[in-house]
Amino acid sequence: xxxxxxxxxxATYFSYGLLFVFGHIRDLFRKITGCFSSNNLQGxxxxxxxxxxxxxxxxxxxxxxxxxRPIASAPDAWFDLVERFSNDSNKTLERTTRIRRxxxxxxxSYLGFAAPDEYCTPRxxxxxxxxxxxxxxxxxxxxxxxxxxxxxxHVANFLGKQxxxxxxxxxxxxSAILPVLIGKGGLIISDSLNHCSIVNGARGSGATIxxxxxxxxxxxxEVLREQISEGQPRTHRPWKKIVVIxxxxxxxxxxFCKLPEIVAICKKYKAYTYLDEAHSIGAIGKTxxxxxxxLGVDPADVDIMMGTFTKSFGSCGGYIAGSKELIQYLKYxxxxxxxxxxxxxxxxxxxxxxxxxxxxxxxxxxxAQKLARVRENSNFFRSELQKMGFEVLGDNDSPVMxxxxxxxxxxxxxxxxxxxxxxxxxxVSFPATPLLLARARICLSASHTKEELxxxxxxxxxxxDLLGIKYFGAEPKKHQQEEKMKKLE
Amino acid sequence: xxxxxSMNPQFEISSKMASAVLKIVNTTLDWVTLALDAPSAxxxxxxxxxxxxxxxxxxxxxxxxxxxxxxLRAFNKEDELCDEWVPESLIPPITEEMQxxxxxxxxxxxxxxxxxxxxVVNFASANYLGLxxxxxxxxxxxxxxxxxxxxxxxxxGFYGTIDVHLDCEARIAKFLGTPDSILxxxxxxxxxxxxxxxxKKGDVVVVDEGVHWGIQNGLYLSRSTIVYFKHNDVExxxxxxxxxxxxxxxxxxxxxxxVVEAVYxxxxxxxxxxxxxxxxxxxxxxxxxxxxxxxxxxxxxxxGLTEYCGVPIDKIDIVTAAMGHAxxxxxxFCTGSARVIDHQRLSSSGYVFxxxxxxxxxxxxxxxxxxxxxxxxxITKLKANTALLxxxxxxxPGLSIASxxxxxxxxxxxxxxxxxxxNDLSLLEDIADRVLKEDSVFVVASKxxxxxKCRLPVGIRxxxxxxxxxxDLQKAAESLKRVTALVLKS
Numbered sequence: 001x002x003x004x005x006x007x008x009x010x011a012t013y014f015s016y017g018l019l020f021v022f023g024h025i026r027d028l029f030r031k032i033t034g035c036f037s038s039n040n041l042q043g044x045x046x047x048x049x050x051x052x053x054x055x056x057x058x059x060x061x062x063x064x065x066x067x068x069r070p071i072a073s074a075p076d077a078w079f080d081l082v083e084r085f086s087n088d089s090n091k092t093l094e095r096t097t098r099i100r101r102x103x104x105x106x107x108x109s110y111l112g113f114a115a116p117d118e119y120c121t122p123r124x125x126x127x128x129x130x131x132x133x134x135x136x137x138x139x140x141x142x143x144x145x146x147x148x149x150x151x152x153x154h155v156a157n158f159l160g161k162q163x164x165x166x167x168x169x170x171x172x173x174x175s176a177i178l179p180v181l182i183g184k185g186g187l188i189i190s191d192s193l194n195h196c197s198i199v200n201g202a203r204g205s206g207a208t209i210x211x212x213x214x215x216x217x218x219x220x221x222e223v224l225r226e227q228i229s230e231g232q233p234r235t236h237r238p239w240k241k242i243v244v245i246x247x248x249x250x251x252x253x254x255x256f257c258k259l260p261e262i263v264a265i266c267k268k269y270k271a272y273t274y275l276d277e278a279h280s281i282g283a284i285g286k287t288x289x290x291x292x293x294x295l296g297v298d299p300a301d302v303d304i305m306m307g308t309f310t311k312s313f314g315s316c317g318g319y320i321a322g323s324k325e326l327i328q329y330l331k332y333x334x335x336x337x338x339x340x341x342x343x344x345x346x347x348x349x350x351x352x353x354x355x356x357x358x359x360x361x362x363x364x365x366x367x368a369q370k371l372a373r374v375r376e377n378s379n380f381f382r383s384e385l386q387k388m389g390f391e392v393l394g395d396n397d398s399p400v401m402x403x404x405x406x407x408x409x410x411x412x413x414x415x416x417x418x419x420x421x422x423x424x425x426x427x428v429s430f431p432a433t434p435l436l437l438a439r440a441r442i443c444l445s446a447s448h449t450k451e452e453l454x455x456x457x458x459x460x461x462x463x464x465d466l467l468g469i470k471y472f473g474a475e476p477k478k479h480q481q482e483e484k485m486k487k488l489e
Numbered sequence: 490x491x492x493x494x495s496m497n498p499q500f501e502i503s504s505k506m507a508s509a510v511l512k513i514v515n516t517t518l519d520w521v522t523l524a525l526d527a528p529s530a531x532x533x534x535x536x537x538x539x540x541x542x543x544x545x546x547x548x549x550x551x552x553x554x555x556x557x558x559x560x561l562r563a564f565n566k567e568d569e570l571c572d573e574w575v576p577e578s579l580i581p582p583i584t585e586e587m588q589x590x591x592x593x594x595x596x597x598x599x600x601x602x603x604x605x606x607x608x609v610v611n612f613a614s615a616n617y618l619g620l621x622x623x624x625x626x627x628x629x630x631x632x633x634x635x636x637x638x639x640x641x642x643x644x645x646g647f648y649g650t651i652d653v654h655l656d657c658e659a660r661i662a663k664f665l666g667t668p669d670s671i672l673x674x675x676x677x678x679x680x681x682x683x684x685x686x687x688x689k690k691g692d693v694v695v696v697d698e699g700v701h702w703g704i705q706n707g708l709y710l711s712r713s714t715i716v717y718f719k720h721n722d723v724e725x726x727x728x729x730x731x732x733x734x735x736x737x738x739x740x741x742x743x744x745x746x747x748v749v750e751a752v753y754x755x756x757x758x759x760x761x762x763x764x765x766x767x768x769x770x771x772x773x774x775x776x777x778x779x780x781x782x783x784x785x786x787x788x789x790x791x792x793g794l795t796e797y798c799g800v801p802i803d804k805i806d807i808v809t810a811a812m813g814h815a816x817x818x819x820x821x822f823c824t825g826s827a828r829v830i831d832h833q834r835l836s837s838s839g840y841v842f843x844x845x846x847x848x849x850x851x852x853x854x855x856x857x858x859x860x861x862x863x864x865x866x867x868i869t870k871l872k873a874n875t876a877l878l879x880x881x882x883x884x885x886p887g888l889s890i891a892s893x894x895x896x897x898x899x900x901x902x903x904x905x906x907x908x909x910x911x912n913d914l915s916l917l918e919d920i921a922d923r924v925l926k927e928d929s930v931f932v933v934a935s936k937x938x939x940x941x942k943c944r945l946p947v948g949i950r951x952x953x954x955x956x957x958x959x960x961d962l963q964k965a966a967e968s969l970k971r972v973t974a975l976v977l978k979s
Contacts, residue, residue, distance in 0.1 A: 044773055045744045047687065047832060056835055068834070070650045074637045082652060095655065107642040107649070108844075114642040116635055124639055125631055132621045133630050133853045134819050135598040135614060137952075141933040142602070142613030145594045168819060169675035171843040175706070179940055181579065196842045204710055229570040241576040270576050303579060310844040315640045316674065329580040332587040335702045335938040339754075340677035341813035346630075347847060350639040426647045 003391075004436060005471060008406050012436050015408050023058030055431070063412040064090040066427055072099055075107040076115035077447040081424060102419065103456055105442045106426035110283035110399050111370045112447030113314025113354050119362050120314070120353035124346040131345035139331075143342030151348045152319075154355050159281075159289065160299040161321040163328075167336050168343040170278060170308030171197040173318030176336035177306070179205040180329075182243055187227055189220065189271070190245040193253065198245055198276060207243075208233065214253075217261035220244065224269045242271040248280030248291035248307075252433055252441070254394025254402055256280070259295045263302065272303045282312025283399055288358045288371050294397065313354040315347045370446040374399055377444045377453060384457050389470035393439075402428075402439040403460075403469070410467050411438050417463045423456055586915070592925065597622050600956045602931070609929040610961045612951040617786050617897050618867045619956025620817035620857055629856040633849035641845045645834075649845040657851040661822050664858050665792055666802055670824035671833050674846040676811025679821030680779055681707035682839030683809055686832060687777075688713040688746055693737075695729055695774070696748040697721065699755045699945045702938060704748060704779065713746075720945060721758045726765070730772045745774040751783035751794035755935070755945050757892020757900035759787075762798040766805075775806040785815030786897050791861050791868050815861075818853040820846045871897060871955040874962060878953055881966025887977040888969070891948060900935075901969075902948035910937070914947050920969070920976050921949060928968035 065084065072080040081100045084093040107114060127147060137143035148166065155164040167173045178201030182188060186207040190198060193214045202209050210227060213219040224242070231238050244266050246257045259275070266273045277290045285293030290307070292299050299305065304326070308318045320330060331337055358367035378399045385392045391404040405411055408429065415427045429438035444453075464470050595603040598614040599621045620626055633653065643649030654672055662670040673679045684707030688694055692713040696704065699720040708715050716733070719725035726747075737743065747769060749760045762778075769776050780793045788796025793810075795802045802808070807829055811821040823833065833840060861867065872895070879894050882901065892900040906913055917934035924930050935950050937943070951965065 044775065045742050047744070047828060053832070060835065067646045068650050069648060070652055070655055071648055072652045075642045075648060075651075076638075079648070095652075104648065106647050109642045114638055114640065116638045121634060121638065125634055128630055128634065128849075129627060130597065132597040132599070132817065133626065133850060134621070134813055134817055135594070136616045136621060136813055136817055137598055137614040140591050140936055141950075142592070142594065142598055142611060142931060144591050145598075149593060169678060169843065171839055172675055172678050175678075175681070179706075180938075196838050200710060200838060204706055225567050225571055228574050229567045238574055239576070241579065269571060270574065272576075272579055308844075310640055310642065313640075314638060314642060316844060316847050325583050326580055328583055328587055333939045335706070335940055336677060338936055338938050339702050340675065341811070341819055344819050344847070344850060346634065346849070347639055424648060 004404075004406060008471070009436060012407050016435065019059055019408065023054060026058065027054070059408075061090050063415075065093060066412050066415040069424070070095060074115040075104060075109060076112070077104055077445060077449075077452060078102065079104050079107075079424070081419075100419075100422065102422045102424040103452055104424055105444070105456060106424055107445070108279070108311040108443055109314060109445045109447070110279075110312045110374055110443070111288075111314075111354075111358070112445050113312070113350075114445075115447070117314075117353075117357075119357055119366075120350050123353045124350045127349035128346040133346065134344055135342050137342065138339055139337050139342045145342075145345055147345050147348045147352070148342060151343075151352055154352055155319050156321055158355050158359070159305060159321045160292075161305060162324045163326075164319050164321040165327050165330055165334075165337065166317055166319045166343055166348070168317050168340060168347075170310055170316075170318035172336050172340065173306060173308070173320060174198050174201040174276065175204060176201070176334055177304075177320055177330065178202055178243075180333050180335075181205075181304070182207045182241060185232065185237075185240040187239045187242045188245060189223055189227070189242065191215065191247065191250075191257070193250050194245060194247060195251070195276065195278070198247075202245070214250070215255065215258055217258055217265055220262060221265050221269075224265065224271060228269060242269075243274050244271050245274045245276065248275060248277035248284070249398055249400055251279050251400055252402065252428065252439075254398045254400035254441075256284075256291055256295065256395050256398060259291055259297050259302075263297055267301070273301070274304045274306065275302045277305065277307040278318075279311055279400065281307040282354075282358060283371075283374055284397065286371070288312070288367070309347075309351050313351045315350040315354070317343050317347060317351070374444065374446040377446070377448055380450075381442070381444055381453055381457070385460070386472075388457075388461050388464065389472045390460075390464060391469075391471045399444045401442040401444070403442065404471070405438045405440055405467075405469055406436060408438060410469060411440075413467055414440050414463060414469070417466060418459060421459045421462070423459045589918075592931070600954050600958075600961065604925070604931065607929055609925065609931045610957075610964060611931045612953070612965060613931050613933045614954075615782065615814040615898075615952045616817060616954045616956070617782075617815040617871055617952070618817070618857075618861065619954045620815075620860065623817070623860065625860055626817065626853050626856050629852045630849045633852040637848040639849070640847050643845070644841065644843060645845045646841060651845070651848045651851070653848045653851040653855070654845060657854050658822070660855050660858055662824060664862070665808070665824055667808070667824045668827045669830040670822050671830050671837075671840065672846055672851065673821040673823065673839055674843055675839070676781065676813045676819065676821040677703045678839035678843070679809045679811055679823060680704045681710065682837045683807065683823050683833060684708060684748070684777070685711040686837040687711075687807070687829075688744070692744040692746065693733065694746045694748060695726065695733070697750070697753070697760075699753050699758075699943055700748065700750055700779075701754045701943070702941050704750070705942055708748070720756065721753070721760060723761055723764045723768075727768055730768055730774065734772050745772075746777055747774045748777045748779075750779040750781070751787070752781075752893075752896045752898060754782060754898070755943050756948075757896045757898040757950075759783075759797075759893040759896055760794065762794050762800050766800050770804075776804075777807045777809070778805050779809050781809075781811040781814055781821075782896070782898060784810045785857075785861055786868065786871060787895070789868070790865055791815070812850075812854055812857075816854050816857040818850045818857060820850055820854070867955045871953065874955065874957050875899070875953045877959065878951065878962045878966065881962060882951075882969065885970050885973055887973050888949070891946070897953050899951040899953060900948050901951070902946045906946060910947060916976065917947060917949050920972050923972045923976065924968050927972070928964065930965045930968045932965070932969070 070082045081102045083096050083098040086093045135143040152164045174197035184206045188202045188207050188209045192211045212223045281290040282288045305321045309315045356362045393402045411427045411429050418425045427440045592604045602611045641649045658670045680703040688711040690712040694713050695716045698717040718729045783794045785791040807825045809823040812818050888901045889904045891902045921934045
């Protein structure tokens with residue numbers, strides 16, 4: 001639960017108000033001077049009308065150097081950041097040849113497979129030489145190789161489902177599967193904080209969409225009861241089918257979904273469950289099997305399990321796992337399977353090798369060590385940040401940690417101050433999060449050692465003091481004082 | 490303490506006022522927070538541009554939960570209705586055709602590949618320049634794999650931008666002669682992310698009826714007004730544009746687009762770009778061109794349809810292409826003026842919300858363009874191969890060629906259709922299967938998804954490559970002739 005102090009809320013509104021006012025004044029000047037300059041696109045409507053890109057031009061452009069920072073090495077625990085400079089107040093950013101070695105707290109490499117790995121990379125290189133970087137063909141034409149078949153079998157075994165289908169990109173997996181499964185006359189109930197790919201897929205399907213409050217199973221039940229009894233809008237005919245979509249870990253909040261309760265409610269009301277495990281697969285659970293393992297839900301209870309390979313497996317692509325009939329049907333109708341180029345063979349080999357490492361089938365216990373390390377790292381880091389007085393969101397065991405910033409001026413300040421001290425962090429603001437609730441998001445990895453975490457904590461504490469974002473006040477000092485007082489008494 | 494307060498009426502009134510004021514302040518703050526929360530579309534995750542225009546769209550989209558008040562609750566009818574309701578099954582029953590499996594390759598998808606232990610001639614990969622298995626490509630990929638690993642582990646905005654991506658974008662822009670370009674991590678998502686970034690609700694898009702699913706989905710997501718014109722028919726396009734311009738004389742702020750593909754995936758036809766440009770300039774439309782199958786193929790140096798038709802590239806507003814064809818890598822790119830590209834970096838959902846292209850594929854793209862520039866002979870060889878194959882296939886009784894003689898996709902359709910697309914497709918699949926089993930030539934029949942709106946006839950597609958030899962092409966032509974005669978007789 002986010003509790004924002006009133007003073008901070010007022011200060012944030014005031015800052016945004018000031019930025020908007022200045023933005024509009026500058027727009028006014030631009031209109032006045034624009035009247036005198038000629039436009040060679042006479043007769044064509046402009047690409048962006050009026051206020052459509054106001055946010056981009058006047059607010060985002062000021063902090064543009066905090067985003068899209070290029071790197072010159074693998075996104076491992078440390079990477080080489082390429083420095084950029086701008087001569088026209090962030091309109092264009094030029095690369096320099098200067099490089100800065102930074103601690104990486106932003107990449108999604110939960111198990112540390114981002115860098116060349118001793119087991120996975122030689123195998124990926126072999127498959128590259130054997131199968132070439134691409135098959136130039138879709139899966140139904142000439143793009144299915146033995147690697148793809150093997151990969152689907154491994155993924156299905158890993159998740160405990162009957163069969164799986166893989167695609168070359170995680171975003172397309174959601175956008176292309178939902179229109180196939182449900183169409184007009186169906187109902188999609190999705191969590192209010194779901195990812196854009198789910199939103200796009202839901203909109204593309206033509207079904208009616210309803211939203212329930214983030215992670216609140218009681219509200220989901222209310223919405224289900226109301227929708228089933230009322231039926232379709234206007235005609236009141238019964239719904240053809242209902243699909244409830246939730247995510248394993250919500251990447252902006254860092255919390256797990258309440259899967260056991262949601263699955264129980266869906267069973268009771270005969271709705272289908274769709275679980276998107278983009279961030280949680282491979283990183284959560286004792287053996288890395290995701291949020292089902294962690295929360296004790298039988299995979300057979302979730303109808304459709306979706307996930308991506310970009311985060312924990314260090315590759316690219318997405319998968320859907322389900323019953324054999326479901327996967328057969330998808331292979332026959334899904335446009336991403338029929339039209340898009342199949343997954344690149346070296347990427348498929350990387351995933352197979354990564355799954356083998358996680359399960360210990362490569363003969364070592366590196367997989368189990370990695371999983372234990374990412375869990376320890378996350379819990380240690382979170383508790384330390386909370387002791388220092390930062391407002392940190394998310395559940396225990398989750399490697400995603402948002403730190404609340406609130407004020408728009410603190411967003412670039414946090415990012416730039418950390419960069420000066422060689423720590424690279426990710427900051428997110430409106431419109432990805434609500435206006436008031438800007439945050440910095442930390443993603444930990446199994447390749448971070450204890451010393452690196454301590455260094456990061458030191459830097460964040462320094463910057464936090466400088467910016468005044470320790471909203472909760474450092475607790476241990478208070479506790480220590482109380483204990484001292486008690487001892488004296 | 491409570492007694493004291495109740496005994497003092499002034500204290501009571503002032504405390505009541507204080508609590509009332511506090512309540513008002515609380516509700517105002519709640520209302521303000523709610524009002525500002527509404528347009529932020531909590532479904533969105535990463536930093537993306539949602540402008541004022543989309544504010545209204547998202548909030549009216551009701552992507553934030555509302556209070557549930559059901560009148561049926563009062564009568565306890567809800568329980569009954571919930572118990573009675575029976576949903577449809579998630580998927581329809583599985584039929585026989587759904588169970589067919591495509592052939593599995595056991596080696597690289599070059600011109601000769603191994604299926605089921607046998608070596609076959611491969612006409613199913615869009616490997617136009619024969620770059621699959623090229624040593625330079627494999628070298629650059631290997632060094633990129635050893636330096637960067639496989640994935641990039643992050644979207645472009647959050648440390649997923651690797652220097653090879655920026656180099657690749659610059660190389661593509663230099664090759665085509667445009668100011669800038671932007672890389673996407675998947676070929677199919679290029680068009681269906683680029684279109685909603687520019688076409689919004691209320692805009693008008695005139696599009697060919699034979700475009701592929703990616704473009705159709707992008708148009709559906711953009712919620713613009715869509716008008717189809719007859720496949721590759723300039724007359725039909727002219728009539729549609731004239732009709733539209735006559736009806737909307739005063740709409741100055743309306744954005745207008747024409748979307749065409751250079752070489753159509755569904756039929757192999759080539760769009761007449763010079764005439765389209767003339768029409769576009771007359772009626773003030775913007776052109777979006779999809780050059781997936783013509784990049785690296787058409788034009789004397791492989792720069793695509795613009796070079797082939799002699800049109801300067803800055804007349805086309807937005808050019809997109811998937812790199813999974815001539816360049817033998819994965820992903821896609823979009824190129825155009827600086828304004829167009831910059832706008833996509835914040836508003837294109839497939840770019841902002843998705844992990845970036847794996848670095849080894851970007852370095853493969855750079856090497857592929859280098860190889861293409863050094864060896865323009867590949868393009869002439871491809872043209873010669875296409876002409877040869879055309880000659881061999883043009884006299885098959887029962888099948889006619891529906892594609893343009895210069896297109897690298899040779900599309901054979903049934904001369905006399907059986908009347909239903911399903912039967913046509915099963916006949917063609919039969920031919921393709923027998924050609925593979927009996928003569929070791931790998932061709933495929935074009936399959937359609939149930940979501941695809943395209944109504945063009947299905948057919949057998951052959952992708953010609955510059956690496957095919959004459960004997961390969963002759964073998965394919967003879968085998969198709971023989972098997973078609975057998976299948977169509979029965």
